[in-house]
Amino acid sequence: MFVARILANTSAVLLVLLSYSNLLVQQQTLASTSREQNCDPIGRVLSGGDRTLPKGSLLCKGDxxxxxxxxxxxxxxYQNQKVLQLGKGAVDDSGDKCVPQTIGMQQCTPQSRSKCPKPKNPGSDxxxxxxxxxxLILNPRPSIRWxxxxxxxxxxxxxRGEGVSWSKVVKATELAYSREEKALSVGTTYKLTIIANSGDSPVSASYSAVNMLPSSTTQQITSLIKQIQSLKLSxxxxxxxxxxxxxxxxxxTDAIEVLKARVDANTTNPTIYRLLGDRYxxxxxxxDAEKMYIEASALAQSADNANELAASRTGxxxxxLAQQP
Structure with missing residues (x-):
């Protein structure tokens, strides 16, 4: 009888502890869900060491x-596209922290149309x-389009450039970098030329200098990419x-390629379309940017995402404005 009472009491205690544990998990889940719903992300934690925001956590305004x-x-x-090393305190309360940057594109307004990006006009000569x-590029085998x-x-x-010298005749207006040719080398400048022919005669040409990222910076970027991939994000x-x-x-170029891959995969995330619009x-x-902004606006409206809706409409x-003569 005595042993039976002990077992009964122990079972009761375990049930109480289990119920309390489940309650804590539910509260944490609700808090996490609420945070994600109310958060307009401004960045992400890339390292451990913080008591409340573990590695991989999204950062919201005022965190x-x-x-x-x-x-x-x-x-x-995300706001100034910088990797920062911060100590205790707010992440966005001073100019050297996670705050929005002023870029030329933001000055593109009806009153300052001269500040709008100049289009690469299709149908030119x-x-x-x-x-x-x-x-400036990172990919040593970039795709070419004109x-x-x-x-x-x-x-x-x-x-043409150090260790690279090849040409190819095509009828299309795009070409993948030949796998049979040597890749571009880090820290090196190359000349890319496109010649338009009518029959056997050249009629016009365009030239561009293509600069591969320096070795030291390439290593830093590669390390960051691996760090982000280790987070196992969506x-x-x-x-x-x-x-x-x-x-x-x-x-x-590399930013557009990674965003375009998600659009080609038919993502329904308005942020991806809006960011690709920004890059275009x-x-x-x-x-091309206009198409992305239109899609971003529709998706943001369907998802009741006011922040992305406002950003995509501004874009x-x-x-x-940039298309107006």
């Missing part, structure tokens, strides 16, 4: 870090190079983080 004594926390800031989207030239029957693509979250990492070094606008492709206005 504060509470690292262990003497430690700093590495964060990726020259095969204007579209991709690589900027002169605007068509009226009356052109073929194009010649030419790469594909959309990872793409957003990689976009910020690439743009921290003005790697517009920066690359001088306002018509849409800028893309239309």
């Amino acid at each position: 504060r870090l509470s690292p262990s004594s003497g430690k700093i926390v590495k964060i990726l800031c 020259e095969p204007t190079i579209i991709s690589p989207y900027s002169s 605007n068509p030239v009226g009356g052109a029957t073929s194009y010649v693509v030419i790469w 594909p959309d979250e990872e793409a957003r983080d990689l976009d910020s990492v690439y743009m921290s070094q003005k790697l517009l 606008l920066e690359a001088g492709l306002p018509a 849409l206005e800028r893309s239309k």
Whole structure:
């Protein structure tokens, strides 16, 4: 009888403890869900060491870090596309922390249309190079794309630079970097030439300097990419983080490629479309940007995402201004 009472009491205690544990889990889940719903993300925690925001946590406006004594926390800031090392305190209360940056695109307004990105006009008399989207790249085998030239029957693509010298004739207006040729080397500048032909005669050409990222910076970016991939984020979250990492070094081509891959995978995340619109606008492709902003607006409205809806509508206005003569 005595043993039976002990067992009964022990079972009762275990039930109480189990109920209390389940309650704590439910409260934590509700708190986490509420935080995600009310958060307009401004960055992500990349390292451990904080008491309340573990590695991989999203950062919201007004968040504060509470690292262990003497430690700093590495964060990726979406707002200024910087990787920061911060100590105790708010993450966004001063200019050297996670705060929005002022970029030229933000100055594109009806009153300051001259500040809008200049479009790479399609239908021109020259095969204007579209991709690589900027002169600085990380990918040693970049895809090449250019605007068509009226009356052109073929194009010649030419790469020249240290250790690289090859050309190819194509009828399309895009070409993957040949796998049979040597890749571009870090820290090296190359000349990319596109010649438009009519029959056997060249009619026009475009040139672009393509600069590979220096070795030391390449190693830093590669290390950050591996760190983000180790977080096991969703594909959309990872793409957003990689976009910020690439743009921290003005790697517009690599940023566009990682975002476009998610759009091609038919994501329904409005942030991805809006960010791709931003990048297209920066690359001088306002018509492509407009399509992304329209899609982002529709998805944001369906998801009742007021922040993304406002951002995509602002981008849409800028893309239309940039297309006006």
